[in-house]
Amino acid sequence: MWEVILGGVLVVVLMIYTLTGGADFGGGVWDLFASGPRADRQRTTIGKAIGPIWEANHVWLIILIVLLFVCFPKAFAILSTALHLPLTLCLFGIVLRGSAFVFRKYDPDNREAWRRVFAIASLVTPMMLGMTLAATSGGYIRIDQQGRWMHQDGYLATWLQPFPFMAGLLAVALCALLAAVYLLGETDDADLREDFRRRALTAAVAVGILAFATLGVALSNAPHFGWRLSGSAWAIPFQLLAGATALSVFACLWLRRYAAAKFAVGAQAVVMLSGWALAQFPYLIVPGVSIADAAASEKILAMTFWILAGGMPLLLPSFFYLYRVFSFSASR
Amino acid sequence: MTDLLAARLQMAMSLMFHILFAVAGIAMPLLMVLAEARWLKTRDEIYRTLAKRWCRGTAILFAVGAVTGTVLSFELGLLWPGFMEFAGPVIGLPFAMEGFAFFLEAIFLGIYLYGWDGKVPERVHFVAGILVCICGTLSGIFVVTANAWMNTPAGFDIEQGMAVNIDPWAAMWNPASLAQTSHMTIAAFQSVAFAVAAIHAAVLLRNPGATAHRKALAIALPVAVVTALIQPLSGDFSAKVVAESQPIKLAALEGQWETERGAPLRIGGWPDEEAEETRYAIEIPYLLSILAFNDPQAEVAGLKTVPPEDRPPVAITHFSFQIMVGCGMVMMLTALITLFLWWRGAKGPPQEWMTRHPWFLKLLIANGPLGLIAVEAGWIATEVGRQPWVIQGVMRTKDAVTQVPNIWMSLVSFTLLYLFLGIIVTILLKRQVFASLPGDGPNTDPEVD
Numbered sequence: 207m208w209e210v211i212l213g214g215v216l217v218v219v220l221m222i223y224t225l226t227g228g229a230d231f232g233g234g235v236w237d238l239f240a241s242g243p244r245a246d247r248q249r250t251t252i253g254k255a256i257g258p259i260w261e262a263n264h265v266w267l268i269i270l271i272v273l274l275f276v277c278f279p280k281a282f283a284i285l286s287t288a289l290h291l292p293l294t295l296c297l298f299g300i301v302l303r304g305s306a307f308v309f310r311k312y313d314p315d316n317r318e319a320w321r322r323v324f325a326i327a328s329l330v331t332p333m334m335l336g337m338t339l340a341a342t343s344g345g346y347i348r349i350d351q352q353g354r355w356m357h358q359d360g361y362l363a364t365w366l367q368p369f370p371f372m373a374g375l376l377a378v379a380l381c382a383l384l385a386a387v388y389l390l391g392e393t394d395d396a397d398l399r400e401d402f403r404r405r406a407l408t409a410a411v412a413v414g415i416l417a418f419a420t421l422g423v424a425l426s427n428a429p430h431f432g433w434r435l436s437g438s439a440w441a442i443p444f445q446l447l448a449g450a451t452a453l454s455v456f457a458c459l460w461l462r463r464y465a466a467a468k469f470a471v472g473a474q475a476v477v478m479l480s481g482w483a484l485a486q487f488p489y490l491i492v493p494g495v496s497i498a499d500a501a502a503s504e505k506i507l508a509m510t511f512w513i514l515a516g517g518m519p520l521l522l523p524s525f526f527y528l529y530r531v532f533s534f535s536a537s538r
Numbered sequence: 539m540t541d542l543l544a545a546r547l548q549m550a551m552s553l554m555f556h557i558l559f560a561v562a563g564i565a566m567p568l569l570m571v572l573a574e575a576r577w578l579k580t581r582d583e584i585y586r587t588l589a590k591r592w593c594r595g596t597a598i599l600f601a602v603g604a605v606t607g608t609v610l611s612f613e614l615g616l617l618w619p620g621f622m623e624f625a626g627p628v629i630g631l632p633f634a635m636e637g638f639a640f641f642l643e644a645i646f647l648g649i650y651l652y653g654w655d656g657k658v659p660e661r662v663h664f665v666a667g668i669l670v671c672i673c674g675t676l677s678g679i680f681v682v683t684a685n686a687w688m689n690t691p692a693g694f695d696i697e698q699g700m701a702v703n704i705d706p707w708a709a710m711w712n713p714a715s716l717a718q719t720s721h722m723t724i725a726a727f728q729s730v731a732f733a734v735a736a737i738h739a740a741v742l743l744r745n746p747g748a749t750a751h752r753k754a755l756a757i758a759l760p761v762a763v764v765t766a767l768i769q770p771l772s773g774d775f776s777a778k779v780v781a782e783s784q785p786i787k788l789a790a791l792e793g794q795w796e797t798e799r800g801a802p803l804r805i806g807g808w809p810d811e812e813a814e815e816t817r818y819a820i821e822i823p824y825l826l827s828i829l830a831f832n833d834p835q836a837e838v839a840g841l842k843t844v845p846p847e848d849r850p851p852v853a854i855t856h857f858s859f860q861i862m863v864g865c866g867m868v869m870m871l872t873a874l875i876t877l878f879l880w881w882r883g884a885k886g887p888p889q890e891w892m893t894r895h896p897w898f899l900k901l902l903i904a905n906g907p908l909g910l911i912a913v914e915a916g917w918i919a920t921e922v923g924r925q926p927w928v929i930q931g932v933m934r935t936k937d938a939v940t941q942v943p944n945i946w947m948s949l950v951s952f953t954l955l956y957l958f959l960g961i962i963v964t965i966l967l968k969r970q971v972f973a974s975l976p977g978d979g980p981n982t983d984p985e986v987d
């Protein structure tokens with residue numbers, strides 16, 4: 207019982223991280239692809255938007271890791287062994303992204319170079335995170351009788367596969383989409399808005415195509431996961447819902463309803479991650495480690511839950527205040 | 539190089555890098571808030587400029603602290619999956635609470651750093667600074683309780699190699715927690731206050747008229763003096779806890795091979811692990827027994843009570859401990875000298891006593907790195923002194939290490955990455971510090987973003 211609740215909490219934290227930290231990565235992606243006569247102003251808008259908030263947003267990732275090792279220690283031990291390489295690459299991305307972002311600000315002489323590092327790291331990190339996540343679903347991490355990972359499989363076969371690769375691309379596209387839509391609310395310059403709107407529409411198309419492609423690849427490369435996502439009882443309603451949210455993002459962008467677009471894109475991300483979680487359920491690592499296999503004792507799980515629940519009344523208003531103070535509308 | 543050695547080195551390197559930023563994250567907010575409080579009270583623009591200038595340095599340090607801390611939370615699994623599988627649920631409580639402290643710290647630091655000049659109301663800005671200070675200190679305390687648990691594990695039973703009947707609260711408040719958290723918290727404020735004092739003293743030595751730097755020194759010095767005077771007391775308390783709960787670590791810290799009553803305190807010396815004796819040390823009779831147990835005749839256990847494979851590397855432990863205590867003594871003397879000069883200068887114009895004697899400024903400069911050195915040395919003593927255990931008496935480091943091969947590659951890449959970051963941060967901080975403050979030439983302040 208508690209293990210399912212905490213599994214759900216993990217998914218919710220992942221969703222929040224995607225909607226907040228993911229969008230910060232997306233901002234970096236658009237810094238990389240800034241172009242046209244307003245390239246510099248695009249970059250300035252991006253920098254202003256994520257400057258005050260990215261460190262707070264980033265903590266959701268740390269919460270995710272802590273929850274994983276407190277509540278599901280066995281899964282944590284297996285994942286950090288079998289996925290040592292993508293996680294290490296991810297860490298390099300995180301370190302370079304964060305430090306290059308401040309260096310860019312305080313080292314004007316080399317701004318161009320730091321910008322590049324920041325932008326490229328913003329692309330690599332969500333790619334690796336997406337691959338890591340997909341690697342837990344693909345069935346590549348095989349578990350032996352004693353519940354240990356079969357390390358003779360090696361450290362590449364666990365993640366360097368077509369399905370995680372597609373999922374990584376999908377993650378990058380989703381981050382870029384979130385960022386482009388959020389950025390629409392960070393400026394009132396009509397031309398700049400058109401820039402971001404075009405980018406948002408491009409990203410929305412990319413997310414749509416990649417989502418289908420990833421599912422297609424999954425059917426052969428991650429059959430268990432792929433079948434759950436396309437053949438189980440909830441699959442059809444889920445696909446319809448995902449399609450509907452994706453179309454509503456398009457519609458809002460097309461009609462220039464930017465406030466509504468923000469909600470729609472959030473809903474789209476949440477629906478996509480819910481689909482992933484449903485297809486994964488009840489496994490943490492498909493197909494060898496279920497939520498129940500890896501869970502710590504009931505007491506620990508319950509305690510962790512109540513700590514989280516107890517901290518929220520402190521945390522949420524603080525976040526709300528942070529976002530409000532630095533929202534674009536407040537600065538006008 | 540074995541994977542175990544590479545993993546240990548990588549963990550040590552990552553932690554020693556992170557701690558430098560962590561102490562800044564704990565203590566810089568206090569200095570900034572003190573400067574801002576002076577500004578709110580006196581409306582002297584210099585204090586505001588000073589707080590803002592410190593903010594810029596802190597922004598750099600904090601960002602690097604956050605990302606290197608993230609590396610650590612992953613590394614616990616990447617390098618020590620066996621340890622985490624066992625310990626994760628036991629020490630989860632402090633880590634979860636630390637997560638909240640990080641959140642609030644990052645949120646309020648965002649408000650503090652970016653909320654100058656009326657973006658948020660003056661009072662809110664000041665309160666945000668205080669909250670950053672509290673949350674930074676709390677996050678340090680929480681993570682150190684997790685480490686204290688590794689030294690004096692509590693709050694669980696073992697069944698078939700797994701921890702059961704876990705009592706997270708008892709694990710968090712284990713016998714070493716109070717000593718370690720208080721010692722570490724003081725160390726954070728002390729090391730940063732001395733480093734900041736040294737930097738401003740360096741400017742004052744060149745340009746004694748730089749009012750802003752004098753005011754900065756007047757904020758940092760009291761913090762430095764207070765912490766330097768209480769830290770040896772806190773360290774003595776730590777030593778007593780170690781003597782009680784980790785006798786072999788105490789023996790290694792002191793280079794004590796034989797079990798004896800009325801053990802001497804050794805200053806310096808060379809612990810020879812082959813011959814099992816400590817040579818060339820200055821021995822002060824009975825002092826170790828007194829310091830560790832408040833009794834000149836108390837028995838102090840020696841390293842020889844356990845077989846060689848259960849002993850930590852004695853030389854490293856002993857040297858690092860000596861370095862920490864040595865630095866602590868020098869800083870304590872410096873604090874006493876500062877008090878004396880302050881008392882004598884009380885009749886003169888305020889703050890004038892600080893720059894009257896160039897030798898005093900030079901003394902402060904020389905003290906600058908000592909706090910940070912003591913922090914690093916103290917941690918090496920604590921962690922190496924616990925070997926061969928990762929959880930004292932429960933799990934050996936070699937049983938905790940990952941089975942991933944070629945860890946040396948990971949070690950080399952992280953070392954190069956951190957070396958690179960370290961160099962950049964040093965250059966940028968230097969530029970921030972020596973960029974002029976008012977009262978010291980034209981104020982060039984390129985506004986970015």
Ligand code: HDD
Binds near residue numbers: 714718776908913
């Ligand atoms: C500014 C830094 C600083 C200074 C001046 C001192 N220490 Fe320290 N010491 C630390 C910074 C530190 C530390 C880095 O923060 C440690 C490592 C683990 C811990 O809790 O604190 C530490 C650990 C540590 C330990 C080991 C605790 C353990 O293993 O659990 C002992 C016995 C002492 N200290 C004793 C002293 C004494 C007798 C000092 C006399 C001057 C002293 N320290 C000064």
Ligand code: HEM
Binds near residue numbers: 640
């Ligand atoms: C004595 C040891 C440590 C102390 C005193 C300490 C303290 C701190 C402090 C004050 C911060 C705030 C950020 C900053 O100021 O730069 C921080 C950041 C962080 N630390 Fe440490 N830390 C220690 C060791 C560790 C260890 C062992 C881990 C991981 C297991 C860790 C994980 C983190 C993480 C994840 C962050 C980033 C939080 C953020 O994004 O705001 N720290 N640490």
Ligand code: HEM
Binds near residue numbers: 685922928935
């Ligand atoms: C930030 C201050 C710290 C420093 C400078 C530090 C230093 C070190 C060093 C030098 C080692 C290697 C010891 C050896 O293998 O000989 C080590 C190991 C380790 N430390 Fe710490 N430590 C710090 C704080 C912490 C904290 C707060 C935790 C846990 C919460 C922690 C967890 C570990 C672990 C798991 C190992 C590896 C196992 C072992 O070698 O015993 N450390 N640390």
